[in-house]
Amino acid sequence: MTIQSVKDLETIKEEYRIKLNLPETVKVNIGMASCGIAAGAKDSFDTAKQAFSDNKKIDICQTGCIGYCEVEPLVEVIAKDQPRMMFKNVTKDKIVDIINAYINNDYSDKKIKKHILGQVKDPRSLLEDDMENPQEKVAPLEDIPFLEETPFFKGQVKIALRNCGYVDPDSIEEYFGKQGYIAFLNALHNTKPQDIITAVKESGLRGRGGGGFPTGIKWATCAKHEGDRSIICNADEGDPGAYMDRSILEGDPHSVIEGMLIAGLAIGSSQGFMYVRNEYPLAVKRLVTAIKQATDYGLLGDNIAGTNFSFKIKISTGAGAFVCGESTALMASLEGKVGRPKAKYVHTVEKGFRDQPTNLNNVETYANVPAIVLKGAPWYAGFGTDNSKGTKAFSLVGKVRNTGLLEVPMGIPLKDIVFNMGEGLPGKKKFKAVQTGGPSGGCIPEGLMDTPVDYQQLASVGSIMGSGGMIVMDENTCMVDVARYFLDFLKDESCGQCNPCREGIKQSLDILTAICEGNGKEGDIELLEELGVMIGNFSLCGLGTSAPNPVLTTIKYFREEYESHIRDKKCKAGVCKNLFVYEIDESACTGCGLCAKKCPQDAITGDKKEPHVLDQDKCIKCGICYDACKFNAIVIK
Numbered sequence: 216m217t218i219q220s221v222k223d224l225e226t227i228k229e230e231y232r233i234k235l236n237l238p239e240t241v242k243v244n245i246g247m248a249s250c251g252i253a254a255g256a257k258d259s260f261d262t263a264k265q266a267f268s269d270n271k272k273i274d275i276c277q278t279g280c281i282g283y284c285e286v287e288p289l290v291e292v293i294a295k296d297q298p299r300m301m302f303k304n305v306t307k308d309k310i311v312d313i314i315n316a317y318i319n320n321d322y323s324d325k326k327i328k329k330h331i332l333g334q335v336k337d338p339r340s341l342l343e344d345d346m347e348n349p350q351e352k353v354a355p356l357e358d359i360p361f362l363e364e365t366p367f368f369k370g371q372v373k374i375a376l377r378n379c380g381y382v383d384p385d386s387i388e389e390y391f392g393k394q395g396y397i398a399f400l401n402a403l404h405n406t407k408p409q410d411i412i413t414a415v416k417e418s419g420l421r422g423r424g425g426g427g428f429p430t431g432i433k434w435a436t437c438a439k440h441e442g443d444r445s446i447i448c449n450a451d452e453g454d455p456g457a458y459m460d461r462s463i464l465e466g467d468p469h470s471v472i473e474g475m476l477i478a479g480l481a482i483g484s485s486q487g488f489m490y491v492r493n494e495y496p497l498a499v500k501r502l503v504t505a506i507k508q509a510t511d512y513g514l515l516g517d518n519i520a521g522t523n524f525s526f527k528i529k530i531s532t533g534a535g536a537f538v539c540g541e542s543t544a545l546m547a548s549l550e551g552k553v554g555r556p557k558a559k560y561v562h563t564v565e566k567g568f569r570d571q572p573t574n575l576n577n578v579e580t581y582a583n584v585p586a587i588v589l590k591g592a593p594w595y596a597g598f599g600t601d602n603s604k605g606t607k608a609f610s611l612v613g614k615v616r617n618t619g620l621l622e623v624p625m626g627i628p629l630k631d632i633v634f635n636m637g638e639g640l641p642g643k644k645k646f647k648a649v650q651t652g653g654p655s656g657g658c659i660p661e662g663l664m665d666t667p668v669d670y671q672q673l674a675s676v677g678s679i680m681g682s683g684g685m686i687v688m689d690e691n692t693c694m695v696d697v698a699r700y701f702l703d704f705l706k707d708e709s710c711g712q713c714n715p716c717r718e719g720i721k722q723s724l725d726i727l728t729a730i731c732e733g734n735g736k737e738g739d740i741e742l743l744e745e746l747g748v749m750i751g752n753f754s755l756c757g758l759g760t761s762a763p764n765p766v767l768t769t770i771k772y773f774r775e776e777y778e779s780h781i782r783d784k785k786c787k788a789g790v791c792k793n794l795f796v797y798e799i800d801e802s803a804c805t806g807c808g809l810c811a812k813k814c815p816q817d818a819i820t821g822d823k824k825e826p827h828v829l830d831q832d833k834c835i836k837c838g839i840c841y842d843a844c845k846f847n848a849i850v851i852k
């Protein structure tokens with residue numbers, strides 16, 4: 216069937232709303248994005264499928280990732296007259312018992328109870344206020360928290376990630392069931408392109424790929440230039456630790472396709488391209504399926520819904536170069552040329568892909584667009600701060616208890632993300648810094664954790680919003696080594712065509728390596744600062760201009776660590792191997808013997824209940840004993 220109007224869509228929407236929320240069967244949703252699969256979700260899925268293959272009343276289904284990666288595999292079970300329940304760590308050996316417990320509504324077994332994450336209070340996305348909460352008439356269970364009130368989810372506002380974890384990414388009908396393609400069809404039939412652009416402008420949406428350029432202004436400028444216009448989606452996502460875009464593509468690919476369709480309609484383009492990282496095979500697979508489904512329903516292709524608007528999308532995979540995420544390099548790569556940035560004397564909205572006007576936006580940017588068009592610019596602009604409207608998805612990783620993908624309103628203080636949603640650091644380790652903005656971002660220390668997540672505010676503390684990577688670091692993170700790590704990454708990723716970036720990064724890296732190896736000398740810090748300013752001011756593209764950020768912010772906020780590496784030849788974090796030793800604090804050692812048992816070098820000896828001794832000649836500084844000792848008796852000197 217091809218869809219001609221919103222009315223056609225409404226019929227399928229109603230049918231799938233019931234299937235999604237008030238199913239006749241018991242619906243078991245297993246989070247099957249890459250993170251879930253890596254944690255064993257595919258095995259759980261296969262096990263459940265097999266165990267209940269004869270039971271027509273149980274439906275085993277897949278979804279994308281709901282974000283709480285720390286406790287994958289995540290499984291939600293839904294039945295129309297029972298509370299919807301979300302379970303954590305549902306490995307293949309647990310899944311059958313957990314489903315049976317749900318069917319029997321009996322969680323008295325402690326082994327099952329510990330897998331309960333929460334009961335779902337309201338599964339509607341923010342776009343679904345046209346229907347009643349399907350959980351309204353179901354009596355909640357006592358003593359079980361609502362999922363939305365648990366630390367990781369409390370305070371999140373999901374717009375870009377609205378459907379991730381709630382729909383089967385391989386089912387366009389489930390996307391229809393969540394208001395999918397209504398914004399596009401409404402716009403197609405009832406809105407002038409100029410008015411769509413005005414709505415995007417007034418929403419205040421800024422590009423989520425890192426630069427934060429106002430999306431509506433970009434669209435308006437591209438629409439103004441005559442030519443064979445293209446719409447490109449940047450899904451190259453190369454920042455270490457960032458996976459927002461992957462999660463959206465794996466969990467809700469139609470939201471991005473719909474965003475691109477709306478952009479095509481507004482800007483006057485009939486061709487779309489998805490430039491996806493080759494390392495994201497599942498995202499590519501789900502996109503291929505989604506594009507085919509949208510084409511089969513007549514939502515992509517020629518003369519969509521009987522109008523003269525045509526739009527097709529092709530997928531192209533990048534070869535893993537970080538610099539190919541930069542707009543001009545990406546377009547060169549898409550043309551089959553070497554992916555190398557160009558000077559932007561003429562902007563790509565005027566002369567981009569094949570020298571024609573091109574609109575490039577990030578995955579998350581496009582995923583926001585249907586929500587803005589459906590709910591209106593004032594609604595979207597109602598979230599966030601004056602200059603940073605809406606919400607932002609972050610991948611919270613590193614030394615934090617709750618790792619995962621979350622979406623928060625702009626303006627929320629960094630500490631809320633790390634210490635409330637992330638629940639702080641595991642164990643008794645102290646917080647040291649959080650890095651925002653990917654390899655070119657900055658490290659923000661504890662004293663600045665009140666900083667709101669906002670483009671200007673993050674820039675004012677020397678960091679950037681970037682695409683949304685957020686790496687938490689603890690007291691055992693050496694900030695000089697962190698700067699060295701990111702520069703090492705950027706040195707490899709620099710395309711090498713301009714001196715300040717190519718030579719400047721290499722020289723900075725050489726200095727940082729020397730400092731970490733114990734060969735730092737007076738003047739190195741000042742030289743790094745000087746090089747940083749030069750690289751930042753004179754490089755051609757964003758890779759170079761932002762490359763000094765990790766060095767400059769770590770010097771700014773953790774200068775004493777640099778000084779202690781250079782002057783005292785000490786790395787207090789215990790990372791730079793030439794600059795510290797492990798010792799046993801006799802007064803704290805209980806003689807439990809665990810360290811001796813675990814040491815791979817047999818470097819620790821001692822009698823039971825007597826203080827142990829560590830032989831420096833045998834020690835390779837692997838840190839196993841340090842992590843193992845429960846009495847903090849192993850110390851870094």
Ligand SMILES: Cc1cc2nc3c(=O)[nH]c(=O)nc-3n(C[C@H](O)[C@H](O)[C@H](O)COP(=O)(O)O)c2cc1C
Nearest residue numbers: 422423424449451452540541542576577580757758
């Ligand atoms: C070195 C470098 C890498 C980049 N990588 C990405 C990327 O992986 N994904 C992305 O959306 N933007 C990336 N960008 C930003 C893009 O150049 C561009 O600004 C963005 O795709 C525009 O979309 P937006 O306005 O929706 O953010 C990168 C920029 C630089 C300088």
Ligand code: SF4
Nearest residue numbers: 711712713716756759
């Ligand atoms: S700044 Fe670096 S990555 Fe960018 S063009 Fe110059 S050498 Fe290439």
Ligand code: SF4
Nearest residue numbers: 804805807808810844
């Ligand atoms: S693990 Fe700690 S307390 Fe136990 S013997 Fe080793 S140093 Fe002593």
Ligand code: SF4
Nearest residue numbers: 814834835837838840
């Ligand atoms: S750091 Fe590693 S090698 Fe050294 S004493 Fe501890 S466990 Fe043994």
